[in-house]
Amino acid sequence: MARIREGFRGEGPGAFTPDGCAVEMYGILPVREEPDMIALGARDGARTLLELGCGAGRVTHAMVERGWEVTAVDESPEMLDRVRGAETVLSTIEELRLDERFDVVLLGSYLVHQAEAEARKAMLDTCRRHVAADGVVLIQREGRDWHDELPRVNEHPRGAVRILAAEPIGNGVNAMRIEYEFDGMRWAHEFRSRPLTDPEFVAILAESDLMVDAYLDEHRTWARVLPAS
Structure with missing residues (x-):
């Protein structure tokens, strides 16, 4: 891995x-x-x-x-x-x-x-x-508005993507958390993004x-x- x-x-x-x-x-x-x-x-x-x-x-x-x-x-x-x-x-x-x-x-x-x-x-x-x-x-x-009005759910044919959080961590960067659910399985992804x-x-x-x-x-x-x- x-x-x-x-x-x-x-x-x-x-x-x-x-x-x-x-x-x-x-x-x-x-x-x-x-x-x-x-x-x-x-x-x-x-x-x-x-x-x-x-x-x-x-x-x-x-x-x-x-x-x-x-x-x-x-x-x-x-x-x-x-x-x-x-x-x-x-x-x-x-x-x-x-x-x-x-x-x-x-x-x-x-x-x-x-x-x-x-x-x-x-x-x-x-x-x-x-x-x-x-x-x-x-x-x-x-x-x-990608970093605003959260949480937000985007529906897909086989599941959903949930944008849960965009927390400012300084220098114009946000800590993002997204959850995915497809075919009965779940994943989470945390990363950093700069608007x-x-x-x-x-x-x-x-x-x-x-x-x-x-x-x-x-x-x-x-x-x-x-x-x-």
């Missing part, structure tokens, strides 16, 4: 990743709007996708079914063991260096809200390093030579991002 990083914790059956994600749970969690957002944000003719933090492949598999060539990256070998139909790469996002550039680079799962500024910049640098000159980076952001206003988001992108081209939904949770130079 992977060693859990400081500030992260996972509870429940099965193996966990270094950031406390339950491998078994991510094998059950259904894909949602991600494939449609990728299709909406990609340029015409785009076919290659670099998926950063692919987990157990819920988005990967949907994109492979749509005919995309997917390179799926994760630091957890247990997660990658569940991925089918894509080229898999065992690596942290921050350290990834491939000799290839992609039509679309996907940074989903709210990873841009990484609490540590250095790690967040390294992730965005990876996005910039691997996007084609005429490609796009798609970034999934937390909603504006970002629109101006803050734009500013951190600029540090990695990236810029917002458009927001793809009314809640501004999906951003199409381009190389700034």
Whole structure:
């Protein structure tokens, strides 16, 4: 089992990743709007996708079914063991260096809200390093009220996700607790997240030579991002 990083914790059956994600749970969690957002944000003719933090492949598999060539990256070998139909790469996002550039680079799962500024910049640098000159980076952001009005329950066909707490711990970072219940099994995940206003988001992108081209939904949770130079 992977060693859990400081500030992260996972509870429940099965193996966990270094950031406390339950491998078994991510094998059950259904894909949602991600494939449609990728299709909406990609340029015409785009076919290659670099998926950063692919987990157990819920988005990967949907994109492979749509005919995309997917390179799926994760630091957890247990997660990658569940991925089918894509080229898999065992690596942290921050350290990834491939000799290839992609039509679309996907940074989903709210990873841009990484609490540590250095790690967040390294992730965005990876996005910039691997996007084609005429490609796009798609970034999934937390909603504006994601840390407010808790607890909140999101129902899924096979269960529910309960966002229970967002406790400020200083320096603009919140300690989050989420519980998952699927197919009669339960997991909990504790991690740290940094809310970002629109101006803050734009500013951190600029540090990695990236810029917002458009927001793809009314809640501004999906951003199409381009190389700034």
